[in-house]
Amino acid sequence: MDDKILHTLEYRKILNKLTQYTQTPMGKLTSEQLKPSGDFEGVKLLLQATDEAANVDRLKGIPSFSGISDIKPALKRASIGGMLGTTELLAVGNTIGGARRVKRFLAAMHEEEKIISLFAQSELLSEQKHVEDDIRSCIDENADVLDTASTELASIRRELRVGETRIREKLDSMIRSSSVAKMLQDQLVTIRGDRFVIPVKAEYRAHFGGIVHDQSGSGATLFIEPESIVAMNNKLRETRLREEREIEIILYRLTALVGDIAEEMSYDVDILGELDFIFAKARLARDMKATQPRMNDRGYLKLRKGRHPLIAADHVVPLDVEIGNQYSSIIVTGPNTGGKTVTLKTIGLLSLMSMSGLFIPAEEGSQMCVFDAIYADIGDEQSIEQSLSTFSSHMTNIVNILHKMTPKSLILLDEVGAGTDPAEGSALAIAILEHIHRTECRMVATTHYSELKAYAYERKGVINASMEFDVQSLSPTYRLLVGIPGRSNAFAIAERLGVPSPILDHARGEVKEEDMRVEHMIASLEENRLAAEKEHERAESIRREVEELRERHQVELAKLESQRDKRLEKAENDASAILAKARKEAEEIITDLRLLAMEEGASVKEHKLIEARRRLDDAEPAPRKKAVSRTAVKPPRQIQAGDEVKMSSLNQKGHVVELSGSKEAFVQFGVMKMKVRLDELELLSAQKGGTPALRQATIVKRTRDENIRSELDLRGSNLEEAIMETDRFIDEAFLGNLGQISIIHGKGTGVLRTGIQEYLRKHRYVKSYRLGNYNEGGAGVTVAELQ
Structure with a gap:
């Protein structure tokens, strides 16, 4: 893809946003070097990996890449026999540990949710825990070599500590002496050049023996190593040299271990950078509220509510556009500042993003195409240095496009033919668009020329489009209207701004009658579209x-x-x-x-x-079958609205609200109304007004059952569930001959209490209700008296 196109469509700004989500130097470099691909199968694999990473992020969050760094330079030096420092070895150990964590995270995720692409990549990571353990057993988190790195090093450091303790004791006893204390600037022991010294006043230099190692900035203090500890400092120095040699031996041993796995680790670093890059794409998609587009290689593009990713979400206007099915070219007409250029950039930039394996800010179901190239001539690129006018600059770009384009290219032209005589410019624009259209590539072009409206209307495979303009507010809405050419709106705007009517009438008289008919036709189309x-x-x-x-x-x-x-x-x-x-x-x-x-x-x-x-x-009942038999129950008479009925399959009682035809009825079961077949209903009691035979109701003997509850606890339920439970509870209490019941709904926000009391107010079995007394639960309980 031409770098000039990437710059024109602001592709680099998308990559800058992408790099902000990377966690490793390798992932950042991969993001910075990302380029759109023309390989259809390759793009599908890239999008699949991004989709898997987005699912992982949604379910578990992204894996941590902390501690992982670019250790390739250290690996190369280790492989050729150089010695690595403690910081480099610690980085190698941390990277090995980080790779193991990422691998285990993705393996566990793969067991719950199949992530084929990510799991396959993570499985290629090598297991080098033995090297990591060796490094961590010798080097701590501060990149210092541990005493336990070797037996010899532990012995040497014990000698160092003993030697330093003896020297400090010797000097402490010296500075506490009254004869020496008066010659000291401060009664303390310090170090200069790995030698223990004491601060002596300059005027006592002649009275104080030893070696001068340093002096203060003012020259008033000399840092002197007393003769009595010179031999002890020398021995301490020799011990430190032995320590340095032993540390080198340890570092060479660890470096050799790293050198043995340098090739595998170099490959691991590349994989970790790629995984970091993939998860960065998932995080970018979440930030943009982007979705995965469906890709094709047949030149079909369909954007549903596509948004330009660099425009703030509260200002961007979604774009709906389709190209490559019934028409391959779109000609967008309309006034300036209407959003035509943004439309071109949105189509181009989202195409580049999808071809790079990135999700696009659009609704589900959007389809994008893998083009072999995208060419754009957008904006005023006049060059003073080359003495090119705006027209010449545009023509130079278009000539390059005409030479390079293929049937699988996407062409974006802004204000084609502008910058010259309108008559010649429109004729040239039509000729250029016709040539590009015959090439069968996909094209979106914007123009001011009204002549191109007729061209798009008459040419098969080309369609008009325009940017919507609100005449009432005299401002564009930035919505793309496909199928409707743009109106100039000049007369309407002038009238709204107060131009006198005689001037407007004279201006309308100067316009050709044919042009006025076209304007009226467009206005009619807009009205029909809005309706x-x-x-x-x-x-x-x-x-x-x-x-x-x-x-x-x-x-x-x-x-x-x-x-x-x-x-x-x-x-x-x-x-x-x-x-x-x-x-x-x-x-x-x-x-x-x-x-x-x-x-x-x-x-x-x-x-x-x-x-x-x-x-x-x-006498033992047979186990009930799960499948409920819907046996038709012949009603004693034709069921009518208002009858009390029982639905056999649900074992629920209800009332018929209304009949629906001759075979079905709407039945109210508590708070739920259902449409039920009549042959599934059993008549319990007929509505008033029927014959005596039909009004005969089933007699229910009310007896007190000790197992019937007198309290119902609804806390934690929503209102619908609570009303259903209350209805069932009241039926049981009524049949159990209970006179009073308590419904526990809690205090909370009061929604549940209000809903339950409103339901009790309308219930036919409830005589009255009240809030509980102090000893009954107060406002958290409603007590109801039954009929």
Whole structure:
């Protein structure tokens, strides 16, 4: 890709944003050198890796690349026999450890969510833990060689500590002496050039023996090594030299280990840089709210709500554009400052980003094409040095484009033919566009010339487009309108600005009647488009609302079925437990009867005992089948609106709201209304006004059951769940002959309390309700009196 195009479309600014998310020098370098690719399969692999990294980031966050650095120079020196310093060896150890962490992170992630590309790359990382362990056993985090690096080094450092202690003790005793103390500037021991010295006043130099190693800036203090410790300092110096030689031996040994794995580690560094780069692309995509485009190599481009990534999100206007299907060229007309140039740059820049394996700031379903090249002539590139006018500069660029373009290229032309006589410029623009269009490449061009509107209208494969302009506010909206040519809006703007009517009438008279008809046609098209957009938005809103209601209904239905299955299963389990206990007791009784019969000499018929046991076995209920049989229940009469009915499959009671045809009805089950077939309903009680036979209702005997709850705890539930539970609870309490119930909803924000009390106010079984007293829970409890 030509560097000039990358500069024109501001591609480098995208790379600068990308490098901010890298964690390693290698990843940063890879990001800085990123170029768009014309290889279709290669681009798909790049986008796949970015998509996997985005999924990892969304689920677990990105792996840490801390401690990983570019150790290639150190590896090269180690491989040719040079000695690495402690800092370089520590960097090698940290990089080995960082590579192991990244590899384990991606392996664990791959087990949960398949990340084929990233996992394959991480598996290529070598395991060099033995070298890392050797380095860490010899060098600490501050790049200092540890005493434990070798037995000899530990021994030497013990000698050093003993020698330093003896010298300090000797000097401490000396400076505490009254005869010496008066000659000292300060009573302290210091070091100059690895030699222990004491600060002596300059006037006592003649009275104080020893070696002068330094003096203060003023010359008033001399740092002298007393003769009594010269031999001890010499011995300490020899010991330090031995320490340095031993450290060199250790570093050479570690360097040799690094040299043995230099080739593998160099490859690991490249992989780590690539992985860091891929995760940086994922973070950039998250920052831009970008999505993965679908790629093709057939010249088809479709942007859905595409946004220029360098324009602030609160100012950018999304772009919808499609090219390469019914038409291969778009001619955008309209006034200046309408956003035509931004449109060109958006199409070009998003194409470059997708061809680089980057996600694009657009909605899901956008499609991008892999072009062999993108050519653009955008902006005023007049050159004073080359004495080229604006027109000449544009023509030079266009000539280069005409020589290099192919059928698989994308051409972006801004104000084609501008900068010269309008008549000649428009004719030249039409000729250039026609030549490019015949080449069958993809092209988007902007122009002021109205003659190009007719060209785009008449030419197959070419379509008009314009930038929307709000005449009322006299400002552009920056929206691209494909299929509608641009209007000049000159008369409308002049009228809004207060130009007198006679002048406007005279101006309109100067315009050709044909041109006026075209302007009226364009205005009519815009009005129809705006009306169609409003209708589409309204239809889309209704569709979304219906979808939400349908999903909510399915969730509620599934919830009801799940609750029903759990309750029936619990009831069966309870019944089985009771029968099992009864069977055990019966067996014990039968055994006792046999023993008693034997003792008493009586006879108990064995077949009677067997028959009794069989009856006990038959009493156990068979396990309920999960699949609910929808057996048609013939109603005693035709079900009507207002009837109380029972749905057999759900074991729920409700009221018929209205009939839907001759076979279905809408039934209210608590807070939920469902559409149910009539043959699934069992009539419980008819509405008032029917015949006496039909008004006959099922008589329910209300008896007090000690197992019926008198309290319901709704804390932690949402309002819909709470109302469903309250409805079920009131039914159970009413059938259990409870006169008073307590509903615990908590204090919280009051939403749950208000909703429950509003529901109680309308319930037919509730006579009254109130908040709990102090000893009943206060405002966190509602107490209801039942009919």
